[in-house]
Amino acid sequence: MTVLSFVGVLAFTILWVVLPLLPALRELYAPSDVEPLSMVGRDNADIARFSRHFRDYIQANLKRLPPDARSGTDFIGKLPDGTGIVHVVTAAEGHPVAELPADAQQRIVVLEQSAELPGREQFQQELWARKELAGGPGASYRAILGERSVSLADGSVVLRWLHSVGTLTIGDRAHLYGRCSSEARIRLGRLVGFDRLGAPSIIVGSGSEIVGRPPVPESMPAFERPERARDMGDAIRVEEDCVVPAGVLVTGNLVVAGSLQIGIGARIEGSVKAHGEIQVASGAVVVGSVVSRKAIAIGQKCWVRGPIISEEQLRLARGTMIGTVESPTTIVGRTVALALGTTVHGQVIAEEGGQTED
Amino acid sequence: MTPRDVVAIGLWIVVAILVIYTIRHYIFTLNRVFGRHRQPYVDIGVGAWPQVAVFVPCHNEEKVIGGMLEALLAADYPHDQYYIVPINDRSADGTARIIDDYAARYPGRVRPYHRTAGKPGKAAALKDATGHCDAPIFLVFDADYLPGPNLVRQLVAPFFDPEVGAVMGRVVPHNLNRSLLTRLLDLERSGGYQVDQQARMNLRLIPQYGGTVGGVRRSALLDAGDWNEDSLAEDTDITYRLILRGWDVVYQNRSECYEEVPENWPTRIRQVQRWTRGHNQCLKRYAPRLLRFPRHMRVAQVIDGVLLLGVFAVAPVLIVGWGLATALFFMGYPVSQSLLVLFAVASYSTLGNFAAFFEVATAARLDGSRRRIRLLPFLSFGFLVNLLAVSRATISRTSWRDPGKSGPTWEKTERYRAKGGNAA
Numbered sequence: 001m002t003v004l005s006f007v008g009v010l011a012f013t014i015l016w017v018v019l020p021l022l023p024a025l026r027e028l029y030a031p032s033d034v035e036p037l038s039m040v041g042r043d044n045a046d047i048a049r050f051s052r053h054f055r056d057y058i059q060a061n062l063k064r065l066p067p068d069a070r071s072g073t074d075f076i077g078k079l080p081d082g083t084g085i086v087h088v089v090t091a092a093e094g095h096p097v098a099e100l101p102a103d104a105q106q107r108i109v110v111l112e113q114s115a116e117l118p119g120r121e122q123f124q125q126e127l128w129a130r131k132e133l134a135g136g137p138g139a140s141y142r143a144i145l146g147e148r149s150v151s152l153a154d155g156s157v158v159l160r161w162l163h164s165v166g167t168l169t170i171g172d173r174a175h176l177y178g179r180c181s182s183e184a185r186i187r188l189g190r191l192v193g194f195d196r197l198g199a200p201s202i203i204v205g206s207g208s209e210i211v212g213r214p215p216v217p218e219s220m221p222a223f224e225r226p227e228r229a230r231d232m233g234d235a236i237r238v239e240e241d242c243v244v245p246a247g248v249l250v251t252g253n254l255v256v257a258g259s260l261q262i263g264i265g266a267r268i269e270g271s272v273k274a275h276g277e278i279q280v281a282s283g284a285v286v287v288g289s290v291v292s293r294k295a296i297a298i299g300q301k302c303w304v305r306g307p308i309i310s311e312e313q314l315r316l317a318r319g320t321m322i323g324t325v326e327s328p329t330t331i332v333g334r335t336v337a338l339a340l341g342t343t344v345h346g347q348v349i350a351e352e353g354g355q356t357e358d
Numbered sequence: 359m360t361p362r363d364v365v366a367i368g369l370w371i372v373v374a375i376l377v378i379y380t381i382r383h384y385i386f387t388l389n390r391v392f393g394r395h396r397q398p399y400v401d402i403g404v405g406a407w408p409q410v411a412v413f414v415p416c417h418n419e420e421k422v423i424g425g426m427l428e429a430l431l432a433a434d435y436p437h438d439q440y441y442i443v444p445i446n447d448r449s450a451d452g453t454a455r456i457i458d459d460y461a462a463r464y465p466g467r468v469r470p471y472h473r474t475a476g477k478p479g480k481a482a483a484l485k486d487a488t489g490h491c492d493a494p495i496f497l498v499f500d501a502d503y504l505p506g507p508n509l510v511r512q513l514v515a516p517f518f519d520p521e522v523g524a525v526m527g528r529v530v531p532h533n534l535n536r537s538l539l540t541r542l543l544d545l546e547r548s549g550g551y552q553v554d555q556q557a558r559m560n561l562r563l564i565p566q567y568g569g570t571v572g573g574v575r576r577s578a579l580l581d582a583g584d585w586n587e588d589s590l591a592e593d594t595d596i597t598y599r600l601i602l603r604g605w606d607v608v609y610q611n612r613s614e615c616y617e618e619v620p621e622n623w624p625t626r627i628r629q630v631q632r633w634t635r636g637h638n639q640c641l642k643r644y645a646p647r648l649l650r651f652p653r654h655m656r657v658a659q660v661i662d663g664v665l666l667l668g669v670f671a672v673a674p675v676l677i678v679g680w681g682l683a684t685a686l687f688f689m690g691y692p693v694s695q696s697l698l699v700l701f702a703v704a705s706y707s708t709l710g711n712f713a714a715f716f717e718v719a720t721a722a723r724l725d726g727s728r729r730r731i732r733l734l735p736f737l738s739f740g741f742l743v744n745l746l747a748v749s750r751a752t753i754s755r756t757s758w759r760d761p762g763k764s765g766p767t768w769e770k771t772e773r774y775r776a777k778g779g780n781a782a
Binding site for chain 1: 396398399400401402403404405406508511512515518519520521523530531532533534535538541544548562575577578580581603604605614616653654725727728729730732733734735736
């Protein structure tokens with residue numbers, strides 16, 4: 001072997017070894033990804049953040065429009081960032097906005113006056129209603145920000161988010177994908193699909209079915225701890241299925257390794273957790289939270305003051321109340337079913353979708 | 359049985375241990391790729407928030423404590439429901455003055471606790487402070503961390519579950535542009551949290567309370583016997599005592615907090631060796647109790663618990679394996695080629711959070727950071743350094759015996775931020 005061929009083989013071998021390292025060496029000497037991960041400060045639980053970001057965005061862009069576009073007349077054109085917009089200023093109060101231009105549904109729509117939409121529209125960009133908005137049946141919206149009350153008729157669909165400063169009313173068989181919130185209250189019709197809801201009061205149905213909190217009896221027998229129970233800090237831990245009999249008072253937290261049944265009219269002055277399913281019978285009260293790794297079913301006319309967390313199905317029966325106006329809370333389930341007459345003060349999170357019942 | 363057979367059996371045992379850890383890492387990684395992401399508490403945005411005491415143990419932290427207090431004061435938790443307790447343990451620099459200045463400016467919200475006596479060290483400082491605070495929830499942050507405004511609320515949310523005894527958030531390096539080491543540590547942290555911790559959460563195993571961005575329930579802490587001031591790793595120690603008592607430990611991947619990682623290798627080696635000694639202490643203390651298979655624990659939890667305790671003990675096992683394989687070669691023993699291949703593959707997928715390249719690559723992808731993943735080959739260097747540092751710490755006698763009467767001392771990682779800095 002000549003020296004030349006040896007050097008050639010050596011060079012080829014070195015090249016062969018270094019080849020997989022070239023991207024690494026390039027990233028080392030010419031870094032292209034050295035910023036810290038920009039994830040700190042994210043907040044999934046802030047249900048109205050998209051609407052706030054949109055308000056900031058649209059207000060800033062409207063201010064940057066040329067003076068003739070801000071002269072108090074209707075404007076059809078583009079925002080400074082190139083997004084199409086229809087700015088309806090002059091429509092009469094309560095007048096159906098039937099005269100929207102043909103391509104309005106492809107643009108951001110800003111309504112300065114209260115309006116009723118005829119229905120069946122398919123808005124592909126956001127809609128900003130500065131006053132009351134009443135959507136017609138069967139309409140589809142990308143997102144809505146209403147500065148006063150918003151009412152969507154039967155069969156409406158919202159694809160990303162919906163926020164109303166005033167009361168939000170949703171008709172039957174509507175579907176609310178993404179985030180839906182109100183700073184006043186949300187009223188949901190029958191068979192409404194949803195992902196995330198948030199409001200001081202979320203009411204399913206007309207409200208006539210609401211029964212309020214169960215009364216507190218003057219005296220209740222105390223819960224007798226099961227055989228396989230032990231103290232664990234401020235909780236009682238039960239290593240098997242557990243039944244809290246009807247009308248019994250449990251003081252403190254209860255952790256159950258099996259399933260848990262809470263009897264009619266029982267009262268838990270604390271929180272409960274079960275590794276199995278939890279069934280709360282009608283009229284029961286839980287002053288703390290209800291947590292299960294499986295399904296949770298809350299019976300009729302119950303009251304739960306704290307959060308409800310189910311890693312599977314969560315079902316609230318007719319007349320149940322969750323949280324209070326003064327102390328709102330959150331309920332979370334993989335799927336959530338809300339019966340008519342249910343009231344939730346706070347947030348409802350359905351990871352794989354929720355629905356109101358018929 | 360010849361000496362060669364003894365050596366060969368030793369090698370088989372080593373390979374078996376490494377293969378178990380490799381399988382563990384692959385299960386975790388595949389879970390993160392294909393499994394359901396379990397985060398039951400992350401969506402709790404409103405609730406009747408309990409009172410919280412936020413502990414920040416400090417020993418000569420004048421470079422960073424100001425930034426930490428500013429960040430905590432900006433938290434969006436109800437102001438009347440939380441207070442900050444900077445625990446100043448005999449600092450010799452300006453830490454006490456800075457803390458007292460904040461206490462004067464934010465009366466009631468910043469409540470310093472100055473230690474001048476007692477055992478030194480983080481665990482002892484936390485134990486003293488615990489005795490002086492009656493809030494039902496304690497959060498604990500290292501002084502060099504920079505929490506976002508939502509973090510206090512996010513870390514408290516799991517405590518609505520009455521079984522949760524401790525919560526751990528995710529650590530994200532923010533000084534990664536300083537050196538190759540910081541960038542490698544960034545990858546390593548991604549693997550450790552995004553894949554390892556979250557997979558243990560998904561699989562209901564034992565997520566580890568890491569002691570730097572997390573919290574504990576007061577009643578659970580006291581039920582488990584309070585902070586162990588003789589422990590070199592009070593976080594791992596309390597994790598296992600809580601689990602053994604029946605409490606749950608929760609990891610929240612979305613509760614992220616910035617930290618400073620070591621910028622030079624000597625600091626990093628000291629840090630890893632400190633972790634090794636603390637972890638091995640816990641291995642000695644808690645593995646026998648776990649192996650009694652407590653009735654409230656699942657078998658998978660017990661196995662994971664033991665393997666987690668053993669991650670730092672694997673390094674010398676790996677080195678022994680290399681020695682045995684080499685010895686067998688020179689003894690002329692016909693080692694199975696498939697065994698050697700298994701050994702080679704397992705070597706790089708074994709060491710705790712350190713060398714699991716598959717985990718790190720998956721984590722980088724899950725984080726959406728596709729370019730930094732190019733640095734993956736350089737993890738080999740970090741792997742070798744860790745291997746030697748951990749092995750050295752493991753075989754030292756101090757790694758296994760309890761500290762003397764004086765207890766552990768403050769062993770701190772060097773801080774890099776400018777004095778009084780408030781980097782965000």
